[in-house]
Amino acid sequence: MGRDRLFENAHKLIRKYRVTGGGKFHLRDFDPGDTGGLTAADKPRAQQALQSGIQALVRLQDMLYAHDRWALLAIFQAMDAAGKDSAIKHVMSGINPQGCQVASFKAPSPQELDHDYLWRCQRELPQRGRIGIFNRSYYEEVLVVRVHAGLLANEKLAPSLIDDDIWEQRYEDIRCFERHLHRNGTIVRKFFLYVSRAEQKRRFLDRLEDPAKHWKFSAADLAERALWKQYMSAYEEMIRATATEKAPWYVIPADHKWFTRIVVAAAVVEALDSLELSYPKLTKAQRAELAKLKRGLMAEK
Ligand code: ATP
Ligand code: MG
Numbered sequence: 538m539g540r541d542r543l544f545e546n547a548h549k550l551i552r553k554y555r556v557t558g559g560g561k562f563h564l565r566d567f568d569p570g571d572t573g574g575l576t577a578a579d580k581p582r583a584q585q586a587l588q589s590g591i592q593a594l595v596r597l598q599d600m601l602y603a604h605d606r607w608a609l610l611a612i613f614q615a616m617d618a619a620g621k622d623s624a625i626k627h628v629m630s631g632i633n634p635q636g637c638q639v640a641s642f643k644a645p646s647p648q649e650l651d652h653d654y655l656w657r658c659q660r661e662l663p664q665r666g667r668i669g670i671f672n673r674s675y676y677e678e679v680l681v682v683r684v685h686a687g688l689l690a691n692e693k694l695a696p697s698l699i700d701d702d703i704w705e706q707r708y709e710d711i712r713c714f715e716r717h718l719h720r721n722g723t724i725v726r727k728f729f730l731y732v733s734r735a736e737q738k739r740r741f742l743d744r745l746e747d748p749a750k751h752w753k754f755s756a757a758d759l760a761e762r763a764l765w766k767q768y769m770s771a772y773e774e775m776i777r778a779t780a781t782e783k784a785p786w787y788v789i790p791a792d793h794k795w796f797t798r799i800v801v802a803a804a805v806v807e808a809l810d811s812l813e814l815s816y817p818k819l820t821k822a823q824r825a826e827l828a829k830l831k832r833g834l835m836a837e838k
Pocket of ligand 2: 617755758
């Protein structure tokens with residue numbers, strides 16, 4: 538389908554960032570600054586490649602919609618300023634808004650806390666034929682909630698339900714939930730945009746210096762940054778426990794946004810490609826009926 542060569546290479550490259558479980562996963566094996574061998578000089582070509590990836594995505598999404606059997610759920614998790622919003626914006630640009638929905642999950646409301654933690658996410662799952670994007674997700678339940686012990690206490694769980702192995706239990710429930718989704722036609726892809734601590738600092742300073750970006754900065758972001766180590770070990774354990782063949786994690790280098798976007802686009806295209814989508818085919822009788830209707834329309838005075 539005439540895809541750019543560099544994009545095709547990105548397609549091959551994404552395997553390097555895919556985690557499907559099994560072996561031991563270590564964050565230290567990944568480099569936030571990685572650009573897959575491309576240099577800054579390749580940036581314009583990479584931008585072109587991204588455009589070709591986006592075109593492929595638009596075509597596939599159209600087919601996903603027409604085919605109406607599968608849904609794709611893309612989950613984004615990251616530290617602040619890793620570029621979740623901009624990756625979502627760029628990769629999904631050009632997509633028919635009717636076939637795509639984005640849900641952002643913030644600290645749960647009192648109503649949400651009156652339900653189990655999957656409830657609010659289930660309400661936002663994409664229907665068949667659509668792409669659903671979760672900007673943060675139920676994975677916060679083993680990240681921010683794990684790093685801040687007080688949050689768990691706030692979840693209205695009876696003390697007898699808070700076992701020592703509560704995180705293991707949550708991993709297990711999440712694995713089962715995602716298996717259930719897969720078995721029922723929603724394919725799940727999870728993206729951890731892996732930014733380095735140094736690059737986050739640069740981006741925060743940029744937000745503080747540029748008046749147009751002030752709104753993006755929140756003092757709370759610095760409090761989370763101070764817990765970097767705890768977050769990284771929570772991410773590492775989470776990915777180790779919840780990466781599966783059917784619902785893989787992608788650990789995407791996020792220090793260079795142009796590279797992040799191309800890898801995310803390639804992974805989404807690959808996920809849709811794997812579904813072997815096709816436009817619904819008409820039977821001979823249906824085609825004959827259409828031909829008859831066409832003749833009738835043409836004969837109209
Ligand atoms: P932005 O790029 O605009 O900062 P964001 O995704 O960081 O986007 P915020 O409004 O800053 O959005 O923050 C959402 C906050 O909600 C995050 O700090 C996240 O950890 C927190 N959060 C999300 N889910 C939960 C949860 N289940 N329990 C507690 N906190 C949560
Ligand atoms: Mg934030």
